[in-house]
Amino acid sequence: MKIENPNALTWHFSERAQKLQGSAIREILKITMRPEVISFAGGLPSPATFPIEEMKVAFDKVLTQQGKVALQYGPTDGYAPLREWVANSLSINGSKISMDQVLMVSGSQQGLDLLGKVLIDEGSKILVETPSYLGALQAFSLYGPDFVSVPTDDGGLIPDEVATLGKGARLLYSLPNFQNPTGRTMSVERRQTLVDICARLNLPLIEDDPYGALSYRSEPLPKMLNMNPDGVIYMGSFSKVLTPGIRLGYVVAPRALVDKMEQAKQATDLHTAQLTQMVVHEVVKDGFLDTHIPTIRQLYSDQCDAMLAALTTYFPSSATWTRPEGGMFIWVTLPKHIDTMKLLDEAIKQHVAFVPGAPFFANTPQSNTLRLSFVTVPPAKIREGIEILGKLIAAKL
Amino acid sequence: MKIENPNALTWHFSERAQKLQGSAIREILKITMRPEVISFAGGLPSPATFPIEEMKVAFDKVLTQQGKVALQYGPTDGYAPLREWVANSLSINGSKISMDQVLMVSGSQQGLDLLGKVLIDEGSKILVETPSYLGALQAFSLYGPDFVSVPTDDGGLIPDEVATLGKGARLLYSLPNFQNPTGRTMSVERRQTLVDICARLNLPLIEDDPYGALSYRSEPLPKMLNMNPDGVIYMGSFSKVLTPGIRLGYVVAPRALVDKMEQAKQATDLHTAQLTQMVVHEVVKDGFLDTHIPTIRQLYSDQCDAMLAALTTYFPSSATWTRPEGGMFIWVTLPKHIDTMKLLDEAIKQHVAFVPGAPFFANTPQSNTLRLSFVTVPPAKIREGIEILGKLIAAKL
Numbered sequence: 143m144k145i146e147n148p149n150a151l152t153w154h155f156s157e158r159a160q161k162l163q164g165s166a167i168r169e170i171l172k173i174t175m176r177p178e179v180i181s182f183a184g185g186l187p188s189p190a191t192f193p194i195e196e197m198k199v200a201f202d203k204v205l206t207q208q209g210k211v212a213l214q215y216g217p218t219d220g221y222a223p224l225r226e227w228v229a230n231s232l233s234i235n236g237s238k239i240s241m242d243q244v245l246m247v248s249g250s251q252q253g254l255d256l257l258g259k260v261l262i263d264e265g266s267k268i269l270v271e272t273p274s275y276l277g278a279l280q281a282f283s284l285y286g287p288d289f290v291s292v293p294t295d296d297g298g299l300i301p302d303e304v305a306t307l308g309k310g311a312r313l314l315y316s317l318p319n320f321q322n323p324t325g326r327t328m329s330v331e332r333r334q335t336l337v338d339i340c341a342r343l344n345l346p347l348i349e350d351d352p353y354g355a356l357s358y359r360s361e362p363l364p365k366m367l368n369m370n371p372d373g374v375i376y377m378g379s380f381s382k383v384l385t386p387g388i389r390l391g392y393v394v395a396p397r398a399l400v401d402k403m404e405q406a407k408q409a410t411d412l413h414t415a416q417l418t419q420m421v422v423h424e425v426v427k428d429g430f431l432d433t434h435i436p437t438i439r440q441l442y443s444d445q446c447d448a449m450l451a452a453l454t455t456y457f458p459s460s461a462t463w464t465r466p467e468g469g470m471f472i473w474v475t476l477p478k479h480i481d482t483m484k485l486l487d488e489a490i491k492q493h494v495a496f497v498p499g500a501p502f503f504a505n506t507p508q509s510n511t512l513r514l515s516f517v518t519v520p521p522a523k524i525r526e527g528i529e530i531l532g533k534l535i536a537a538k539l
Numbered sequence: 540m541k542i543e544n545p546n547a548l549t550w551h552f553s554e555r556a557q558k559l560q561g562s563a564i565r566e567i568l569k570i571t572m573r574p575e576v577i578s579f580a581g582g583l584p585s586p587a588t589f590p591i592e593e594m595k596v597a598f599d600k601v602l603t604q605q606g607k608v609a610l611q612y613g614p615t616d617g618y619a620p621l622r623e624w625v626a627n628s629l630s631i632n633g634s635k636i637s638m639d640q641v642l643m644v645s646g647s648q649q650g651l652d653l654l655g656k657v658l659i660d661e662g663s664k665i666l667v668e669t670p671s672y673l674g675a676l677q678a679f680s681l682y683g684p685d686f687v688s689v690p691t692d693d694g695g696l697i698p699d700e701v702a703t704l705g706k707g708a709r710l711l712y713s714l715p716n717f718q719n720p721t722g723r724t725m726s727v728e729r730r731q732t733l734v735d736i737c738a739r740l741n742l743p744l745i746e747d748d749p750y751g752a753l754s755y756r757s758e759p760l761p762k763m764l765n766m767n768p769d770g771v772i773y774m775g776s777f778s779k780v781l782t783p784g785i786r787l788g789y790v791v792a793p794r795a796l797v798d799k800m801e802q803a804k805q806a807t808d809l810h811t812a813q814l815t816q817m818v819v820h821e822v823v824k825d826g827f828l829d830t831h832i833p834t835i836r837q838l839y840s841d842q843c844d845a846m847l848a849a850l851t852t853y854f855p856s857s858a859t860w861t862r863p864e865g866g867m868f869i870w871v872t873l874p875k876h877i878d879t880m881k882l883l884d885e886a887i888k889q890h891v892a893f894v895p896g897a898p899f900f901a902n903t904p905q906s907n908t909l910r911l912s913f914v915t916v917p918p919a920k921i922r923e924g925i926e927i928l929g930k931l932i933a934a935k936l
Contacts, residue, residue, distance in 0.1 A: 149738035150769035153795050154709060156682070159657035162802040186612050194606035201598040209591035213782035215583050248645055248786075252808040259681065260556035280806040284656065285553070312551060341546035372547035385610035387813040389645075398550050405559040409677040411649040411808075416784040418812065 158284050170486065174495040180527035182449075182514040183495040185322065185470070189518075191438045192385045193425065200424040201417075208420065216416030218408045219400070220246025220392070224423040228378065228392050237368040245400050245407065248414045250352055250379045250391040254281035256410065257348065257375065257393070260402045261312050262287045269307060269314040271299050273502035273511070275322045275350065278315050287312070289504035296464070298328040301335040308339070313346045313375075318366065319354040320469025323502045323513040327467055330363055337369045346399075352379040352391075353469035355435050358443035360467070372396055380422055382470075383435055388418050441517075442470065448521035449514065449528065456525075456532030458539055463514075472514045473499070480538050482512040488534050494527045555681050567883065571892040577924035579846075579911040580892040582719065582867070586915075588835045589782045590822065597821040598814075605817065613813030615805045616797070617643025617789070621820040625775065625789050632765040640768070642797050642804065645811045647749055647776045647788040651678035653807065654745065654772065654790070657799045658709050659684045666704060666711040668696050670899035670908070672719045672747065675712050684709070686901035693861070695725040698732040705736070710743045710772075715763065716751040717866025720899045720910040724864055727760055734766040743796075749776040749788075750866035752832050755840035757864070769793055777819055779867075780832055785815050838914075839867065845918035846911065846925065853922075853929030855936055869911045870896070877935050879909040885931050891924045 174181035204212050219225065225244040232239045247253045254277065262268060262285035270279065272291040279289070290311065293303050299316055308314060316336070318328040328336070340347040349366045367376035371394075379391035393403060407413070449472060453463055463474040476482065482498040489495060499511025516524060571578035601609050616622065622641040629636045644650045651674065659665060659682035667676065669688040676686070687708065690700050696713055705711060713733070715725040725733070737744040746763045764773035768791075776788035790800060804810070846869060850860055860871040873879065879895040886892060896908025913921060 149734075149767045151738075151741055151743060151793065153743075153793075153799075155657055155799055156660045156663070156709075158660075159799050159803065162657075162799060162806070189607035189611050192607060192610045194602055194610065197606075197610065198599060198602045201602070202595060205591055205595040205598070209594075210586035210589060213589045213591065213594065213784040214586050215778075215783045248808045248812075251806075255807045260552055260559075263553045263555075266553070277806070277809070284803070284806055312553075337546075341548075344548055344551075346548060346550075370546045381612075386612045387610040389808065389810070389812045396548065396550075402550075402552055402556050402559060406556065406681065409559070409648075409674070409681055410652045411645045411786065412674070413786070415645075415786045415812065415815065418815075 158286065161283070170495060170497065173490060179490070179493045179495055180519060180523050181495040182516065182519065182527060183497045184515050184518055186518055187382050187386060187470070188441060191441060193430070193434060196425050196430060197385070197421065200421045204417065204420045204424055212417040212420050214416065216413050218413045219404050220244065220414060221416060221419035221423060224419045227423060227427060228394070232365070232367060232376065232394060235364050235368040237371050239367070239371060239394060242397050243371070243394050243400055245393045245395070245403050246414050246419055247391050247393055247407070248411060249381065249389040250350065250377050251277055251281060253377045253391055253393040254278050255284070256403045256406050257313070258282045258285040259406045259410070260399070261346065266312040267310060269304065269311050270504050271316060271321065273323055273499060274315065274504060275317055276502050278350065279504055282315070291503065291505045294326070296326065297332060298326040299332070299336065301332050301339055304336060305339050305343070308343045308345045311345055313348055314340060315348045315350065317350045319351055319362065320356065320466050320471070322353070322469070323471055323497070323499065324473035325464045325466030325469055325471045327363065333364065333366050334369055337366050337374065341370055341373045346375055347373060348375045348377065350377045352382050355383050355431070356439055356442060356470070357468040358439055358446065367394060375399065383431055383438065384422065384425065388422065390414065390418055390422055445516040445519065445521060445524060446472070448524045449516040452525045452528035456529045458532070458536050460539065461535065470515050470517045472516065474512050474514060475508070476510045476512070476535060477539065478510050480535065481509045483509065485512070485534060489531060492530050492534070494530045496531070555683065558680070567892060567894065570887060576887070576890045576892055577916060577920050578892040579913065579916065579924060580894045581912050581915055583915055584779050584783060584867070585838060588838065590827070590831060593822050593827060594782070594818065597818040601814065601817045601821055609814040609817050611813065613810050615810045616801050617641065617811060618813060618816035618820060621816045624820060624824060625791065629762070629764060629773065629791060632761050634765040634768050636764070636768060636791060639794050640791050640797055642790045642792070642800050643811050643816055644788050644790055644804070645808060646778065646786040647747065647774050648674055648678060650774045650788055650790040651675050652681070653800045653803050654710070655679045655682040656803045656807070657796070658743065664708040666701065666708050667901050668713060668718065670720055670896060671712065671901060672714055673899050675747065676901055679712070688900065688902045691723070693723065694729060695723040696729070696733065698729050698736055701733060702736050702740070705740045705742045708742055710745055711737060712745045712747065714747045716748055716759065717753065717863050717868070719750070719866070720868055720894070720896065721870035722861045722863030722866055722868045724760065730761065730763050731766055734763050734771065738767055738770045743772055744770060745772045745774065747774045749779050752780050752828070753836055753839060753867070754865040755836055755843065764791060772796065780828055780835065781819065781822065785819065787811065787815055787819055842913040842916065842918060842921060843869070845921045846913040849922045849925035853926045855929070855933050857936065858932060867912050867914045869913065871909050871911060872905070873907045873909070873932060874936065875907050877932065878906045880906065882909070882931060886928060889927050889931070891927045893928070
């Protein structure tokens with residue numbers, strides 16, 4: 143029994159903290175950690191793809207050769223050779239990115255927080271896709287914006303909608319490659335139109351691209367960053383091509399914005415671990431990703447195919463789903479009367495998990511949607527899990 | 540020559556971002572990185588104290604034995620065994636700290652940012668010491684508080700002042716051991732009085748303690764956390780006892796606050812690197828710090844003595860300074876007419892650097908103060924640098 147302490151405080155949280163809630167999805171994810179659960183709920187990459195040996199060698203080398211630098215405080219904008227590597231790797235399609243435009247961050251999520259800090263005031267209008275990445279909605283929410291959901295279709299965000307909705311907005315957040323949660327990809331034509339519209343509206347266009355390298359069927363499409371480096375804020379990450387647990391990503395933006403974000407980052411966490419940046423530079427500098435990424439693509443592509451085949455076999459014809467050309471997610475839309483939050487309760491009882499779609503909507507949720515990840519589950523288990531879900535859905539028709 | 544891009548944006552930054560400034564101190568620190576400069580300006584621990592070999596062995600062991608876990612996404616509140624280690628190490632003087640009260644953060648600076656996020660609204664009254672740690676002022680500033688500077692004397696913060704100033708405030712930020720920037724320590728009596736006053740006012744009391752283990756002359760004084768775990772928010776760090784470049788600290792607080800901070804952290808950077816936490820746990824779990832910390836104390840204590848002796852020899856009698864019993868800093872007060880920002884310009888021309896005191900004041904700055912760090916400079920260089928400063932000051936009398 144807890145003894146009441148008369149000195150215990152009554153908390154007065156900030157308004158933004160009062161709006162914070164325990165994420166329903168996080169609670170789900172805790173359940174899905176149990177080994178008996180077939181979980182399509184995670185947003186985690188497959189640990190089978192982690193280059194543990196290469197990391198081990200790199201940690202040893204960096205600590206041996208440059209231990210005192212690696213373990214000391216470092217610059218807020220990041221480890222210069224890695225910033226240069228990022229700049230070079232993004233200097234494609236005729237555009238030159240300079241390392242001055244690169245800010246290293248403690249995972250992309252921190253990039254979102256810093257963007258919110260420097261671009262969003264209470265009540266600022268900001269545009270997001272319908273649906274959008276939940277982590278971005280959470281990060282931006284802390285700064286109290288008015289979210290405007292831009293309509294989408296199977297080709298992703300519809301640029302012409304931005305022309306009317308975007309006036310006076312502070313930013314547009316987009317995820318053009320294999321979007322989280324839908325798996326959708328924007329065409330080159332749409333990208334170019336969107337870049338032009340945003341430039342005309344003086345609207346900062348955020349291109350979040352954690353999955354861009356994980357293209358299954360063809361070469362990745364051109365980045366909006368390269369279409370207009372002076373108007374696009376590009377976000378990249380080592381989480382999906384190397385490992386997520388090291389927390390390392392980057393934001394590439396015009397220098398005026400990088401300056402502000404660097405000042406905000408200094409107040410937020412001083413800098414991202416120097417050792418981690420030096421180790422990642424050591425791992426990637428000689429082209430390791432060129433041979434490593436294809437192995438990830440192959441694994442995920444095979445499992446994506448297995449899930450698409452299982453959906454065709456086991457899901458009723460009244461359900462529809464996306465056919466991603468890369469990334470980690472498939473988005474399913476069920477008949478309107480089915481609430482996937484309730485479906486999840488039933489699924490968990492049968493040891494299958496997914497993420498209900500509602501939390502991914504900034505405004506009106508579509509409660510008949512759900513997100514499936516195929517990357518951490520082997521094909522046989524994918525079929526087993528999708529069959530169980532299919533039966534649960536069929537029982538509701 | 541840069542070609543103007545007609546698509547370049549005109550930026551509309553948030554109000555908080557417009558108030559952000561490039562830190563004068565950061566610009567100073569860039570200059571002081573030059574090898575010919577004797578720098579008392581840094582807040583960096585001495586790299587001579589970094590346990591590089593122990594870290595290397597631990598990285599190798601963790602990656603070999605638990606690589607897939609260490610490199611995967613991890614829980615937002617932190618690596619459980621390390622949280623438990625922190626809780627146990629703070630369960631002293633009869634109070635029991637539970638691991639549920641521990642949130643791992645990406646360096647103490649992130650703890651400050653998260654506290655600002657969940658406790659400060661625009662215009663909230665918050666109390667800080669006079670002067671206070673600059674990084675805390677920067678972190679809190681982003682959330683737009685009204686700072687109230689609590690008067691201090693040679694014994695640090697004066698608790699009775701809090702009784703009148705603290706009504707309706709959201710938090711009191713204190714650094715009771717070898718404060719940054721003054722090096723001052725609060726007595727046990729003051730700590731107990733402060734804890735009682737804050738409890739009576741329902742005022743959350745932040746006890747920032749990065750230097751607590753670095754006590755030169757005696758055992759560390761009791762922590763305010765242990766005097767009232769239900770009313771004190773304790774902040775600890777591995778930066779000064781292990782290495783800062785890994786960015787690892789912790790906040791210990793009542794569970795209601797930890798819950799809110801955990802939700803805020805999820806939106807801010809998901810979690811702190813799992814690998815780093817596992818490695819630090821591996822390094823510290825069997826008592827390494829018990830033998831390691833005394834070596835840091837000895838080094839810093841010797842250099843502190845060298846600086847105090849040099850100050851007595853070379854500084855004019857109209858200057859006064861603190862005599863720290865631990866930590867990294869000495870605080871100097873010069874005659875009122877001397878502006879240490881201007882003094883710094885002259886000192887840098889003679890290859891000596893320090894940090895002017897003005898930026899450490901939340902309200903009225905005392906421009907005749909300065910902060911000296913003695914931890915990264917060997918004794919002979921300390922004497923040389925202090926002699927140069929002494930002459931520059933003497934010339935102004």
